[in-house]
Amino acid sequence: MDICSMTALELGEKIRHRELSAAEAVRAYLARTEAAEPEINSFVTVDAEGALRRAQEVQKGIDEGIFSGPLAGVPVAVKDNLCTRGLLTTCSSKILSDFKPTFSAQAVRNLEKEGAIVIGKTNMDEFAMGSTTETSYYGVTRNPWNTSHVPGGSSGGSCAAVAAEECPFALGSDTGGSIRQPSSFCGVVGIKPTYGTVSRYGLIAYGSSLDQVGPIARSVSDCAAVLEVIASHDKKDSTSIRREDYDFTRALTGDVKGMRIGIPKDYFGEGLDSEVKEHILHAVKKLKEEGAVVEEFDLSLVQYAIPAYYVIASAEASSNLARFDGVKYGYRAGNCDGLHQMYKKTRSEGFGAEVKRRIMLGSFVLSAGYYDACYLKALRTKALIKQAFDSAFERYDIIVAPSAPTTAPKIGKSLSDPLKMYLGDIYTVSVNLAGLPGITVPVGQDKKGLPIGMQLIGNCFEEKKIIRAAYAVEQMCEYKAPKLCGELKNSAGGKSTCREGGRQVWRDSMRQ
């Protein structure tokens, strides 16, 4: 029995039926993590001690019948921009290199209430700004399918950890595609829910009006089950919505008969890699064979989504990141002469290049004289994009799109040309601007053996439709694990070689 290759639901079932203990599950994943990390670097922090302690408590809860849900005893990796009480939360930035929150994010609390066990915090692009997980202060995360490639981003650590079987599922956040794009690059499933479905309380904000927390796992069923747990109306988040349906797993039927699927022509034209296009259209064809009604249409304004997104997200980020000033917590530069120098030095030394670029961009578009020309125009574009989707959803149940124009690029190739990197978000950012739900589901690999994902976009509050269709796609293309997983299994032998006691913080002593 290989614990690490089970889905979250399979593992949860075994634990519920006492075939496995929570501690055994945690130990197996810690061992796998220790074996995989030197290759992958998915984690900023692995909390072995805390996870094992928590496993004992959860096991007690399971034995006493307090925890009876599908995720009780199941380990989870959490993106490092979600606050975890007492556990280092860095946003993969130097500026938060010593930051331990006093409270946990609501999404994490919802998981813990169901008995899930946080085993660590995953690497990401610094403050979720990036599409490759290369902007992290704690080193690049490598794609488990080919370690010379990036895992995508910004939730690259979470997606790589799930793909490398370092955890059965993970939490990510998605501001402009940060769950869906790395899920595509890593060959896993990831959901970006309707804005307001998962509380943002405890999510360290990047672009507040676009940020959503979502699940990443190796199956659609796992993602639906996790979403069911993390979604909640939260009074602490004013933008949180009380929904009528939280029973997302009820959509796991695979029935697509009569489902109207829209294919935006603009998304399948120039710039899309031919192999990616081929695989997605092949999956669409199969959905059609299952009874779905497929039609091409023009989704207008596609070319305006990227500039609108970068204006809005950067504007909000420039303000959201102002609090990191060395006064209250986090990194503070030494040897400063007065307050202003302290601010300048702390932020110059504490933030990486991409974060600085977006703070400057955001400050610029909000400045007097540019607000109307840039920011207001972007807000109007956002409203128009929402309208374009609204009218599309009058005709279609779901929209099919790529999650990214290509498969995962090589490490080092994207950062040299940020504009090109920004353009890679073309298929994902509109969904955030319109507040819609989207899911990435794997549909195969390219000739290099890198995964290809397909994006299904639903109308607001219609996660169930995209889950239903994604489940059908999943049935047609069976999940494949990267070769690396087999190698890791053999090297670790499924046995724990993990140091017990003492939290391991990978690479935190790397650069000072």
Add this chain to the structure above:
Amino acid sequence: MARQYETVIGLEVHVELATETKIFCGCSTRFGGAPNTHTCPVCTGMPGALPVLNKQVVEYAVAIGLAANCEITRMCKFDRKNYFYPDNPQNYQISQLYLPIARDGYVEIECGDTKKKIRIHEMHMEEDAGKLVHDEWDDTSIVDFNRSGVPLVEIVSEPDMRSADEVLAYLEKLRMIIRYLGASDCKLQEGSMRADVNLSVREMGSREVGTRTEMKNLNSFKAISRAIEGERQRQIELIEGGKAVRQETRRWDDNKEYSYAMRSKEDARDYRYFPEPDLVPIVIDDAWIEKIKERQPEFQDAKLIRYRREYGIPEYDAQIITSSRHMAELFEKASDVCKKPKKVSNWLMVETLRLLKEHGMEPEELRFSPENLAKLVELSEAGSINSSVAKEVFEKMFSEDIDPERYVEEHGLKTVNDEGELNEVIKKVIDSNTQAVSDYQGGKEKALGVLVGQTMKAMKGKADPRRVNQRLKELLS
């Protein structure tokens, strides 16, 4: 002849609202407390924390807006004002710029004999900042976030005031309205009301507005008055000397009675306002406004009209009494119980005001009940206690809200109406004060006072001095 100048003044008034909890979190707003004890992740700007609007803040703001004759914005929003300063934990202040909660109002002031409308440009809600404590010895600064997130409204007037007197009348009017609503105690010294003065001067009769300065750090009515006079003089001197007034922010030093330039227009900050994405727009519908309207108290103007009709007390007294909602309510309730409004008014106007002044208290701090005040009026009017006893009882009531009837009973302070006892005491006094008796009978009217005093002393104050006076005259004639 020297040129005549007119002063043009507009005010920005910040008022701390009297909510139990802060504007965006559940922390206490109480003044004082050890540093950083009324704080949480929200009001200290911790990463991941989010604001949730306190409904009471909106209700107070709408109530103030309505009382100041403003248009209430039916869909209002919060915006972020971005600037770096350590007392501001997020380095942005959640405020309102684009859609403030109220606009286009006015309040009416009376200055001398003339009435005048001061227009209100707009009013918005925002959060207060923390406090920096500078340790000069240690050369460090420490931040206390207890005040961070305390709700404020900022009321921005049009430049409609022309003198310090008008400014004070406007501030007093605002303060009275807000206190009537219970929305704030509006204490300038404690900072729960703060005023920034925008001032320019122009030649009398000119229609053009001069260059204005903004003055901060004014924490008493007197300081405001002095600052206005000082700034007016400074600007006139500049103009007369052929120099230009610079548009700048100045800080008033009330000890030196001089203002210092803080920053000029050139280095004015760009606050990069944008809509606060963590809060949803507030929709204020008719039903909500109606509900708040129903709860609005009767304000001074309405009370004055009613008092004229129902109580018939002097206009001056009515003005003073109704300047505080609490005092007005004391008056109304006590008068309704004892049906002697003039007497009630006398107690408030004379003894109450005297004691308030002596103790340095505000009318809102009066603790005695209208029922007890009514009882005291009754006791005194029925002649059950004499006036000096009544004053003594009142003082007790003022400080401890005692029940006058019971107090008089328990301390045996009731006037003795037993003629026999009184006659006996008076006879003894006459017998033992032969000198005074003969003086009186010899035509020295004043000597009667000595005898009255002696009698009152022997009666331990429990006699009605008028009765004693009368009886003595009878016995000595």
